[in-house]
Amino acid sequence: MTLYLLFMLALVSGIIAFVSLQSDKFSIARSIIIDRPPQDVYPEINDFHAWRSWSPLAKLEDGATEAFDGPPLGAGAIYEWSDDRRLGTGKMKIVESSQNERISIKRHIKKPIEAIENININLTEIGAGTEVVWQVSRRLDFMGKSSNILKGLEKRTGSDSEQGLKNLKSQLERAKA
DSSP: OHHHHHHHHHHHHHHHHHHHTSOSEEEEEEEEEESSOHHHHHHHHHOHHHHTTTOGGGOOOTTOEEEEESSSSSTTOEEEEEETTTTEEEEEEEEEEETTTEEEEEEEEEESSOEEEEEEEEEEEETTEEEEEEEEEEEOOHHHHHHHHHHOHHHHHHHHHHHHHHHHHHHHHHHHO
16 A cells, blocks of 8 residues: 555656646637738727637627727727636736737637736738737646646647638738728
């Protein structure tokens, strides 16, 4: 019995050490080129109301709630949501908005696991189109590191970013046709 307890203690200690030694920095970036100029892309990103049509971060399940606060768009605009199924509960605030170039957002996820993320969406004119780079970064505590190992946080966040960019591209290029 003592040997079994010592083995379990060593195993748990090893797992804790492994998780603790993981990097506390989390960052992903995804990009896409949209066949529209920055002045057509920027308004869709700078207005949380417009996110409903393209962003997986605004696709709420039935029974979910959302609220908008602050100015209708740009720096200071706030979007809050509560979705018990997929997205949890949280709040996003545009903290910087540079016309046709960049939108910086602070996202505070309250549930299921609390996290504060920085989202930067950069627009670069490329010929007649726009390269859109969506970057998400945050610090991971022990629970965040564990979640990243067990649930593939990088894969899920990257997948949401990729899908949002594809949806945005499709919407804007379809509107052009």
